[in-house]
Amino acid sequence: MAPREKTPRQPMPEQEPKVRARNFDEVPLGYSHETAIKEAKRCLQCKKPKCRQGCPVEVLIPQFIGKIAEGDFAGAAKTLKEKNSLPAVCGRVCPQETQCEELCILGKKEEPVAIGRLERFAADWERNEGKVEIPELAPATGKKVAVIGAGPAGLTVAGDLIKMGHEVTIFEALHKPGGVLVYGIPEFRLPKAIVQAEVEYLKSMGVKIQVNAVIGKTRTLQELMEEDGFDAVFVGSGAGLPTFMGIDGENLNGVYSANEYLTRSNLMKAYLFPEYDTPVARGKRVATLGGGNVAMDSARTALRLGAEASICVYRRGREEMPARSEEIHHAEEEGVQLNLLTNPIRIIGDEMGRVSGMECIQMELGEPDDSGRRRPQPIKGSEFVLEVDTVVIAIGNSPNPLIPATTPAIETSKWGTIIADEETGKTTMEGVYAGGDVVTGAATVILAMGAGRKAATAIDEYLKGK
Amino acid sequence: MFEIVSKEKLGPAVFRMDIAAPDIARKHQAGNFIMLRINEEGERIPLTVADKDAEKGTVTLVFQAVGKTSAELAELCEGDSLLDFVGPLGKPTHIEKFNGVVVCVGGGIGVAPVHPIACALKDIGNRVISIIGARSKELLIMEEEMKATSDELIVCTDDGSYGKQGFVTEALDEVIRREGKENVALVVAIGPVPMMRFCAKTTEPYGVHTEVSLNPIMVDATGMCGACRVTVGGETKFACVDGPEFDGHKVDFDELTKRLAMYKESEARAMKIYEEASHGGKRCWE
Ligand SMILES: Cc1cc2nc3c(=O)[nH]c(=O)nc-3n(C[C@H](O)[C@H](O)[C@H](O)COP(=O)(O)OP(=O)(O)OC[C@H]3O[C@@H](n4cnc5c(N)ncnc54)[C@H](O)[C@@H]3O)c2cc1C
Ligand SMILES: Cc1cc2nc3c(=O)[nH]c(=O)nc-3n(C[C@H](O)[C@H](O)[C@H](O)COP(=O)(O)OP(=O)(O)OC[C@H]3O[C@@H](n4cnc5c(N)ncnc54)[C@H](O)[C@@H]3O)c2cc1C
Ligand code: SF4
Ligand code: FES
Numbered sequence: 001m002a003p004r005e006k007t008p009r010q011p012m013p014e015q016e017p018k019v020r021a022r023n024f025d026e027v028p029l030g031y032s033h034e035t036a037i038k039e040a041k042r043c044l045q046c047k048k049p050k051c052r053q054g055c056p057v058e059v060l061i062p063q064f065i066g067k068i069a070e071g072d073f074a075g076a077a078k079t080l081k082e083k084n085s086l087p088a089v090c091g092r093v094c095p096q097e098t099q100c101e102e103l104c105i106l107g108k109k110e111e112p113v114a115i116g117r118l119e120r121f122a123a124d125w126e127r128n129e130g131k132v133e134i135p136e137l138a139p140a141t142g143k144k145v146a147v148i149g150a151g152p153a154g155l156t157v158a159g160d161l162i163k164m165g166h167e168v169t170i171f172e173a174l175h176k177p178g179g180v181l182v183y184g185i186p187e188f189r190l191p192k193a194i195v196q197a198e199v200e201y202l203k204s205m206g207v208k209i210q211v212n213a214v215i216g217k218t219r220t221l222q223e224l225m226e227e228d229g230f231d232a233v234f235v236g237s238g239a240g241l242p243t244f245m246g247i248d249g250e251n252l253n254g255v256y257s258a259n260e261y262l263t264r265s266n267l268m269k270a271y272l273f274p275e276y277d278t279p280v281a282r283g284k285r286v287a288t289l290g291g292g293n294v295a296m297d298s299a300r301t302a303l304r305l306g307a308e309a310s311i312c313v314y315r316r317g318r319e320e321m322p323a324r325s326e327e328i329h330h331a332e333e334e335g336v337q338l339n340l341l342t343n344p345i346r347i348i349g350d351e352m353g354r355v356s357g358m359e360c361i362q363m364e365l366g367e368p369d370d371s372g373r374r375r376p377q378p379i380k381g382s383e384f385v386l387e388v389d390t391v392v393i394a395i396g397n398s399p400n401p402l403i404p405a406t407t408p409a410i411e412t413s414k415w416g417t418i419i420a421d422e423e424t425g426k427t428t429m430e431g432v433y434a435g436g437d438v439v440t441g442a443a444t445v446i447l448a449m450g451a452g453r454k455a456a457t458a459i460d461e462y463l464k465g466k
Numbered sequence: 467m468f469e470i471v472s473k474e475k476l477g478p479a480v481f482r483m484d485i486a487a488p489d490i491a492r493k494h495q496a497g498n499f500i501m502l503r504i505n506e507e508g509e510r511i512p513l514t515v516a517d518k519d520a521e522k523g524t525v526t527l528v529f530q531a532v533g534k535t536s537a538e539l540a541e542l543c544e545g546d547s548l549l550d551f552v553g554p555l556g557k558p559t560h561i562e563k564f565n566g567v568v569v570c571v572g573g574g575i576g577v578a579p580v581h582p583i584a585c586a587l588k589d590i591g592n593r594v595i596s597i598i599g600a601r602s603k604e605l606l607i608m609e610e611e612m613k614a615t616s617d618e619l620i621v622c623t624d625d626g627s628y629g630k631q632g633f634v635t636e637a638l639d640e641v642i643r644r645e646g647k648e649n650v651a652l653v654v655a656i657g658p659v660p661m662m663r664f665c666a667k668t669t670e671p672y673g674v675h676t677e678v679s680l681n682p683i684m685v686d687a688t689g690m691c692g693a694c695r696v697t698v699g700g701e702t703k704f705a706c707v708d709g710p711e712f713d714g715h716k717v718d719f720d721e722l723t724k725r726l727a728m729y730k731e732s733e734a735r736a737m738k739i740y741e742e743a744s745h746g747g748k749r750c751w752e
Contacts, residue, residue, distance in 0.1 A: 173688050175503060175510075175550040183690075212552035214688055218489050240690040244702065251695055251702065251721055253728040260691035268509065268685070274739050277509035277535060278685075279732035353724030400689050402707070 009111035010039040021303045021334035024187045024271055028092075028117075033071075036121045040068035043113045046105055051115060054103040057450040059083045061100060065118055077126035080119060085156045086449055088127060088194050089181060091120025093293075094446050095324045127197055134204055138165035143463045146171060146230040148215045148403065151179020152445045153236035153436025155198060156452030157459070158207045164460045168206075169230075171213040176267060179238055180437075181445070183267040184259070186297050188304070189327075192266075216406040225431065231466060232431045232459050235410075235418060236452065237403055239437035243396040245289065249347030250393075254281055254355035258290070258298045258394035265301050283390025285309045287358055289344055290394035291321035296328060298392040299336045310336045311386065315343040315363050315376045339386070341365070343378065347391055357385045399438045410434075417441050425455030433459055467547040468502075471524050476607045479531040480575060481540050482516070488523030490515070490553045496582040497559030497679070497711055500525065501687045503550035504538055511535050512684045512706075514579035515554060525553075528578030528607065534736040541744070555687050556710050559677070561586045564651030569641055570596045570616070571634050571665055573657025577608045579679055580656045585615045587654075593617050595645075597637045599657075603628035635664045647672035654678075655714065659723055666714030678714035680705045682725055697721050 013029045014020070020027050031039065043065045051061045060079050067076035080087040096102075096116035104112035126132055143166045147154045150172040158168045176182050178195040203209065215221055215237075224230045242257035244250050261280065264270040268278035286302035288295050291314035302310040312331070314321060317340050321328060332338065341363040348357040362382035365374035404412045409429035411419045418427055418434040425433040435451030437443055471484045490500060499514045517526035531540040542548075561583075568587050572580035577598045588594045596616035600606040601624045613619045620637045621629030630637060634657070642650050653676040655665035662678040669676045682694040682705050689707035696705050699716035703709060 173552070174686065175552070212550050213489075214552060214555070217553065217555060218493065240688075242690070242692050244692065251697060251725065253725060257692040260685060260693045263685055263691055269507075273732065274736050276507045277736060279729045279736070281728075352727075353721070402689065 006110070007038060007042050009042070009114055010035045010117075012114075012117050017330075017333040017335070020188065021300075024304055026191050027188050027330055030124055031117055031121045033073075036068055036118060037071060039114050040065045040118055042106065043069070044105060050103040050105050051100040051113070054099040054101070056099065056444075056446050057083045057453065059100075059119075061115055064122060065113065065115070068118055068122060073122055073125040074131055076118075076122040077131070080122055084119075084446070084449065085159050085453070086152055086198060086445070087119050088123035089152065089190060089198070090446050090449070091116050091118075091123055092190050093185060093324075095444065097325050099446075127194070132197075132201060134201075135163055137163055137205065140167070141165040141463065143167065143231045143466070144169070144229055145459060145463075146224045146228075146233045147236060148221070148233065149173075149179060149236040149238055149436075149438075150177030150199070150209060150211075151236055151238050151436060151448060152181065153238075153438075153448040153452040153455075154179070154234065155202060156449045157234045157236065157435070157456045159202055159205070160453060160456030161459060162202070162205045162207050164456070166460070166463060169208040169210060171215050171219070171224075172209065172211045173214040174267065175211050177209050177211060179236075183263045184294070184297070186262065186266055186301055188300070189297065214402070216402040221403060221407045221410075221432065231463055232433065234425070234452075234455055234459065235403055235427070235432065235434040235438060236436045236448070237400060237438045239397045239442040240400045241398045241416075242393070243398065244393055245344065245395065247344060247346050249349055249355070252347055252349040252355045253353050254283065254389055255347060255391045256281070256393065258288075258294045258392055259397065261298055261392045262294075262301065265305065271301075271305060280305065281390050282306045283388070285311070285388045286390040286392065287311045287313050287344075287386060287388040288392045288394055289313050290396070291316065291323060292394065293323045293327055294397075295392075295394035296323045296331045296336075298394050300331050300334060302390070302392070303334055303336065307390075311339050311388070312336055313339045313342050313344060313358075313360060313386070315341065316373065317341055317365060320373050341376065343376065344391075345383065348385070355389055355391055357387050358391060359383060359385050397437075397442045399441070403438075407432075415441060423454060424458035425451060426458060431462065467549065468551040469547050470542055470544055471522075473542075473544050476528065477605050479540070480605070480607055481529055481531070483527045483529075483539075484519075484524040485527065485548065485551060486523055487525050487551050487553075490551070491518045491520045491523050491525050494518045494525060494554040495558035496561065496586040497556065498554035499556050499687075499710065500527075500551060500553030501555060501684070502539075502548050502552075504535065504542070505549050508538075508549065509535050510550070510685060510687070512555070512681070512687055514679070516578040516581055528575065530575045533733050534740045537737070537740065538744075552687075556706060557708070559583045559586065559654070559711060561590055563591045566649045566651035567593045567595055567645055568652045568654070569638065569650060570594060571638055571653065571655040571657070572596070572598045572612070573634050573655075573661035574600050574605065575607070576655075576657030576661070576679075577606075577612065580654060581608055581611055581615070583654055583656075584612065588615050588617075595641055596620070597622065597634050597641065599623065599629075599634035599637070601625065633664070634661065635668045638665060639668050642669065642672050642674060647674055650674045652677065659719060659726065662714060663719040666717065666719075670715050676714040677711045678717060679710045680712060680717065680722060681710065682722060683728065696725075
């Protein structure tokens with residue numbers, strides 16, 4: 001056998017940083033057919049593929065990559081979808097570098113196979129070619145399932161259960177389905193048309209989606225089961241409650257939770273104001289607090305809204321930043337300044353109640369804490385004032401208490417997450433299952449999707465026994 | 467889509483609309499509000515449910531055209547539809563039979579949200595004294611409805627063009643003195659922020675519990691964004707889920723006033739563009 005020719009990991013073309021930092025179009029532009037095949041051919045087709053172990057839903061990685069290498073893109077998409085119902089989304093937003101790609105055997109000597117980019121390629125090809133087929137649905141069972149929340153967890157449950165022959169209605173509090181995928185993650189990272197296509201696909205299979213339905217208010221979970229005839233309920237209401245710092249000046253004008261900032265910009269399209277009615281502050285000097293994906297999205301949105309300086313303030317070091325490495329890289333390329341080992345102490349306002357600055361303190365890393373990360377400690381006397389006019393707080397989200405508060409039979413942990421069996425999503429209430437961020441606390445799209453998959457199987461079994 | 471079933475003009479720039487929303491009509495309780503969005507480009511705005519008809523499946527809104535969205539809403543007619551309509555939101559008013567009189571105060575457009583509360587308090591057997599006020603006679607709304615649900619109704623206008631001349635706070639002070647502060651169990655005051663602030667100031671020395679309904683800027687109104695945060699008793703609350711009613715003696719009205727001015731420039735710009743573009747548009751109310 002001829003020695004395998006070494007091909008480097010194929011880069012994906014991107015919009016120029018200077019240009020893209022001022023528009024909301026998607027940053028990476030996708031692989032061409034040739035590049036995708038070239039990249040796919042790098043895969044060794046391992047007998048015991050390490051990559052799969054890194055994938056929370058065990059996507060058939062070498063198999064789908066093999067199909068791309070053969071030019072069978074439809075086959076690749078089909079293989080992907082056996083395990084992952086949202087490959088076009090996951091190919092864009094999964095933290096591959098800490099999942100599949102981290103374990104890829106090629107990564108030991110050279111760079112790992114670009115699994116995420118190939119996933120995106122196959123899913124995009126299928127959607128763009130109009131090749132998304134409506135699968136055959138199992139015969140109708142006559143059972144009705146209510147899904148609360150149209151995020152990745154809820155969309156996955158709905159798609160799986162409708163194929164199994166059950167009647168499915170999704171209840172979504174906002175006016176658009178998609179959860180964080182529409183209100184949180186910006187257009188430049190995940191075009192809304194992709195989420196829309198997933199939603200249309202579900203509708204074409206017969207899933208009913210009722211927007212503007214806040215469960216706990218418009219209807220309660222008990223009413224869905226007792227009066228509206230739903231045989232089972234899946235709760236996928238996410239972790240939508242923003243955490244604030246609890247420091248002085250947090251209610252000044254110009255201080256946003258990342259949820260508000262991103263919702264205004266993404267869901268309400270404030271970046272198109274006044275064509276769209278919802279406004280958002282177009283700060284000149286914007287500080288974002290936090291080091292995760294949410295912080296990167298906010299800091300990059302600030303640039304696109306016209307900021308001259310977008311400063312990310314994070315209390316630990318770069319190594320500890322939880323954001324996807326690609327997002328940090330993209331953010332820096334676009335001009336986001338990272339102010340690491342820095343913690344805000346208070347936000348300063350002018351007489352009109354607007355933000356005029358933020359006092360911070362320098363930090364140093366001490367002993368590791370419970371999470372294994374080194375605990376940041378303030379350095380005495382290192383206080384300084386950062387001149388900013390807008391502050392976006394992106395330090396975390398927890399589950400909204402509305403559903404547990406109005407459904408006493410559902411038990412929650414001390415963090416407010418719903419207690420559910422890890423394998424089935426079964427909660428403490430008969431016929432009620434839960435999964436995604438509402439169970440795990442703020443996590444990832446793929447984990448929410450995986451939890452949805454497991455819950456759908458369990459709900460199907462539960463309904464068969466009824 | 468949510469149809470506008472009927473529409474009426476109550477005064478200059480003040481309108482009443484019945485909207486077909488059976489799910490909300492069925493669940494609504496006094497004190498709840500809804501969020502609406504007129505069309506795809508629209509903003510989500512909160513409005514209190516002033517009344518409902520569970521049988522017909524409609525809820526009643528009373529609103530004042532103050533900016534782009536409310537002006538656009540005012541231009542819609544019977545038979546038109548709203549794209550999004552969600553509710554009932556917020557905590558309902560705490561209703562109980564008190565030992566003592568309850569006083570319901572409505573200022574300007576605030577009479578509309580006070581009305582269902584006065585009804586609920588009356589229905590459960592309370593003695594209800596209502597005080598309603600406006601700048602002048604033609605701005606006064608829902609006098610008949612308030613009369614029907616109150617044991618006593620006091621009407622004030624700032625300019626004296628109708629009823630007593632003066633502010634609602636003066637009438638409120640008189641009522642508390644007349645009834646005796648220990649006999650007043652509760653005051654509910656809803657209206658413009660300054661009016662609520664002064665009602666709370668009026669009752670504070672008497673130690674009479676005073677509920678006010680706060681109207682901060684909102685986005686989702688499900689507790690997801692924190693746009694609506696207000697400081698009450700030194701603590702941050704989300705008005706959309708923790709309120710909108712709070713103890714008026716504990717509310718930081720200064721902060722609320724400043725937060726309401728956050729988008730003044732954008733609002734003025736949106737209104738200007740709208741007025742220029744919609745000149746000659748349909749105005750079924752003029
Ligand atoms: C800005 C941002 C960026 C992110 N970036 C990434 C990333 O790059 N990669 C990644 O893997 N993950 C990322 N995440 C995390 C990821 O988006 C979430 O983990 C995932 O969306 C969770 O899915 P879910 O279905 O559990 O909940 P959600 O997506 O939160 O959806 C929950 C839905 O339920 C609805 N709902 C809530 N309460 C009710 C109710 N009472 N009645 C009816 N409906 C209700 C909500 O409106 C929402 O639509 C990011 C999150 C944010 C906020
Ligand atoms: C819980 C709640 C219930 C409400 N109920 C009613 C009601 O029953 N009837 C009614 O007419 N209005 C009510 N409001 C106020 C209403 O939501 C605003 O008037 C509306 O959002 C203004 O939108 P706009 O685009 O027309 O005006 P904008 O252009 O947004 O604002 C124009 C002017 O109105 C002020 N304003 C903006 N938002 C608010 C607000 N939330 N409250 C008060 N003033 C505001 C601005 O400071 C500005 O001066 C309520 C508000 C809340 C939070
Ligand atoms: S570990 Fe890497 S080389 Fe091996 S199958 Fe997975 S992607 Fe291909
Ligand atoms: S309006 Fe968003 S939390 Fe209250």
